[in-house]
Amino acid sequence: RKDQYGKKQEEKKYVGEYRNGKKHGQGTLTMFSGHKYVGGWKNGKKHGQGTLILPDGQLFEGKSTIEGIYENGKLKGMSVSAEPIDGYCLKETPFSHSAVAGKCSASYAKGDYETALQEFQPFAEEGSLGAQINLGYMYDKGKGVPKDYKAAFKWYRLAAEQGYAKAQYNLGVMYDKGKGVPKDYKAAFKWFKLAAEQGNGRSRISLGDMYLGGKGVPQDYIRGYMWRVMREVRFRDPARFKKLAPDQKKYFEKYEKKYMKKAAEKMTPDQIAKAEDLARECVKKKYKGC
Numbered sequence: 073r074k075d076q077y078g079k080k081q082e083e084k085k086y087v088g089e090y091r092n093g094k095k096h097g098q099g100t101l102t103m104f105s106g107h108k109y110v111g112g113w114k115n116g117k118k119h120g121q122g123t124l125i126l127p128d129g130q131l132f133e134g135k136s137t138i139e140g141i142y143e144n145g146k147l148k149g150m151s152v153s154a155e156p157i158d159g160y161c162l163k164e165t166p167f168s169h170s171a172v173a174g175k176c177s178a179s180y181a182k183g184d185y186e187t188a189l190q191e192f193q194p195f196a197e198e199g200s201l202g203a204q205i206n207l208g209y210m211y212d213k214g215k216g217v218p219k220d221y222k223a224a225f226k227w228y229r230l231a232a233e234q235g236y237a238k239a240q241y242n243l244g245v246m247y248d249k250g251k252g253v254p255k256d257y258k259a260a261f262k263w264f265k266l267a268a269e270q271g272n273g274r275s276r277i278s279l280g281d282m283y284l285g286g287k288g289v290p291q292d293y294i295r296g297y298m299w300r301v302m303r304e305v306r307f308r309d310p311a312r313f314k315k316l317a318p319d320q321k322k323y324f325e326k327y328e329k330k331y332m333k334k335a336a337e338k339m340t341p342d343q344i345a346k347a348e349d350l351a352r353e354c355v356k357k358k359y360k361g362c
Contacts, residue, residue, distance in 0.1 A: 185216025257288030
């Protein structure tokens with residue numbers, strides 16, 4: 073079974089109503105990953121009003137719970153205005169401009185990027201966070217328009233300044249890579265930190281890179297390792313790791329190899345232990361003041 077983000081999840085326990093052997097009505101589903109869904113079901117799929125509760129220490133846009141509306145197993149809308157679809161395009165939901173959202177969703181899905189771009193523009197100018205980051209992405213990647221990093225930077229910045237974590241991360245990348253703006257590691261660090269404090273996982277990895285490389289901040293292997301290991305530190309307990317589903321163990325091992333191994337080679341065991349302790353403390357503080 074896959075969640076609304078397309079990631080495979082293993083079911084642990086379901087308590088609720090059934091019809092014809094399928095989840096139907098109201099019920100609570102707990103996953104081995106620690107995720108929990110409480111809400112409506114129809115023919116075995118999430119449907120209607122529901123709440124997704126994230127595992128301890130995990131946040132999405134600064135929140136530990138996601139309230140939304142589901143249809144046929146898919147999250148159709150969240151109580152956040154103008155959420156992007158898969159990070160790029162608006163969906164038709166009670167929380168967004170339904171007229172343009174439905175058109176854009178269809179336009180983008182079939183590759184009609186020029187139409188989607190035109191549909192985003194007026195709502196981005198009105199201040200819609202989703203439309204702004206979507207326009208930024210399209211200019212960044214050349215979807216429906218020639219690549220224009222300056223334009224991408226403009227739209228990412230507008231959304232970032234409104235506190236949107238995804239846009240803050242993207243803005244950090246622009247400063248880090250010098251895309252649409254001169255390289256500025258201190259500015260990159262600032263925006264990665266703001267996004268990380270809202271629970272943005274990519275920004276935590278980027279902060280680790282900044283500390284490990286001494287980019288925009290004095291080099292600090294302990295602090296760099298701390299930000300990188302934060303996502304996985306709870307599974308370093310052998311007892312907790314043992315409870316993970318096979319696909320989750322595979323992901324954990326891949327993450328360790330990709331992000332942790334090289335940094336660990338330059339650190340002492342005491343430094344690694346200290347970094348892990350700091351990571352646990354930071355998770356408890358919900359990534360604030362770390």
